[in-house]
Amino acid sequence: xxxxxxxxxxxxxxxxxxxxxxxxxxxxxxxxxxxxxxxxxxxxxxxxxxxxxxxxxxxxxxxxxxxxxxxxxxxxxxxxxxxxxxxxxxxxxxxxxxxxxxxxxxxxxxxxxxxxxxxxxxxxxxxxxxxxxxxxxxxxxxxx
Amino acid sequence: xxxxxxxxxxxxxxxxxxxxxxxxxxxxxxxxxxxxxxxxxxxxxxxxxxxxxxxxxxxxxxxxxxxxxxxxxxxxxxxxxxxxxxxxxxxxxxxxxxxxxxxxxxxxxxxxxxxxxxxxxxxxxxxxxxxxxxxxxxxxxxxxxxxxxxxxxxxxxxxxxxxxxxxxxxxxxxxxxxxxxxxxxxxxxxxxxxxxxxxxxxxxxxxxxxxxxxxxxx
Numbered sequence: 550x551x552x553x554x555x556x557x558x559x560x561x562x563x564x565x566x567x568x569x570x571x572x573x574x575x576x577x578x579x580x581x582x583x584x585x586x587x588x589x590x591x592x593x594x595x596x597x598x599x600x601x602x603x604x605x606x607x608x609x610x611x612x613x614x615x616x617x618x619x620x621x622x623x624x625x626x627x628x629x630x631x632x633x634x635x636x637x638x639x640x641x642x643x644x645x646x647x648x649x650x651x652x653x654x655x656x657x658x659x660x661x662x663x664x665x666x667x668x669x670x671x672x673x674x675x676x677x678x679x680x681x682x683x684x685x686x687x688x689x690x691x692x693x
Numbered sequence: 694x695x696x697x698x699x700x701x702x703x704x705x706x707x708x709x710x711x712x713x714x715x716x717x718x719x720x721x722x723x724x725x726x727x728x729x730x731x732x733x734x735x736x737x738x739x740x741x742x743x744x745x746x747x748x749x750x751x752x753x754x755x756x757x758x759x760x761x762x763x764x765x766x767x768x769x770x771x772x773x774x775x776x777x778x779x780x781x782x783x784x785x786x787x788x789x790x791x792x793x794x795x796x797x798x799x800x801x802x803x804x805x806x807x808x809x810x811x812x813x814x815x816x817x818x819x820x821x822x823x824x825x826x827x828x829x830x831x832x833x834x835x836x837x838x839x840x841x842x843x844x845x846x847x848x849x850x851x852x853x854x855x856x857x858x859x860x861x862x863x864x865x866x867x868x869x870x871x872x873x874x875x876x877x878x879x880x881x882x883x884x885x886x887x888x889x890x891x892x893x894x895x896x897x898x899x900x901x902x903x904x905x906x907x908x909x910x911x
Contacts, residue, residue: 657706657737657785658787659706659736659737659763659787660763660767660768660787660814660815661814661815662812662813662814662815663813663814664814665787668706689706
């Protein structure tokens with residue numbers, strides 16, 4: 550079967566295709582996210598000076614574009630979610646403004662029991678208003 | 694001396710096992726998986742800067758490194774990787790020519806050994822059904838901890854037909870699977886040179902700890 554990613558221009562790798570900025574994060578948002586995750590740790594659930602967001606909170610940052618221009622938009626419907634690698638940085642606290650920068654990070658092949666697989670990795674780097682790294686999220690899509 | 698010759702840490706894209714997780718697990722489970730060392734064989738890569746000597750000393754477990762590359766005859770483990778090899782081959786290329794890998798790696802001081810030969814698509818057995826056998830293969834992974842029922846069983850026939858030696862490896866991608874299959878060497882192995890020499894010329898056999906690990910889990 551033809552490689553579904555063969556036509557993607559490799560020059561797109563590493564180029565920023567979107568920058569999104571959140572509104573100031575509220576305690577309510579953080580608590581609702583923690584509740585949705587099934588958290589029981591009071592650090593993530595009780596409003597007050599010690600409240601911080603659950604470490605994976607950064608994945609909730611809204612983006613308009615999932616893939617860069619030059620990558621067929623219907624591609625995401627033809628692949629399979631191959632998971633996320635999340636590197637966690639500093640805590641998110643109420644009032645933080647998060648900036649997410651998206652890049653097409655990698656395209657690579659591997660071979661498995663069922664044949665050739667191609668992976669596309671989209672990286673989202675999230676920082677707070679002080680420029681501190683909150684999370685680096687690598688979203689993998691797998692294509693057969 | 695018993696070594697697990699095939700394991701992946703979180704440096705591989707499909708593993709979540711940190712090296713220290715393996716070492717802690719092996720220390721705790723020595724009665725179940727009595728292995729003396731591991732060989733990390735990350736997928737399609739070689740990082741020359743990694744140094745595990747401190748961890749070796751701390752956990753008293755030998756840590757050696759190889760690589761698992763992908764070829765037109767399936768996956769092949771490389772032991773004795775050196776700068777010349779990484780200059781000669783692009784380890785990330787999933788279309789490497791297996792015969793060239795086997796021949797060149799030997800010339801460059803290492804050994805290339807096909808792994809999980811009984812596995813569909815990426816194992817040697819299936820390729821031998823419609824292609825000429827590789828020249829210069831000395832050993833294959835006779836026992837692979839990640840193989841499905843029937844896959845390891847196919848390898849015995851292959852070894853008999855071509856006179857290959859057989860070794861074992863867990864192919865662990867998760868901490869709790871390290872050491873479940875391994876290789877017992879007659880002589881001690883302290884470094885990669887020892888490993889290459891013993892795989893080429895020494896006496897060894899694949900050993901299987903899966904049953905006792907399963908029994909302990911209940």
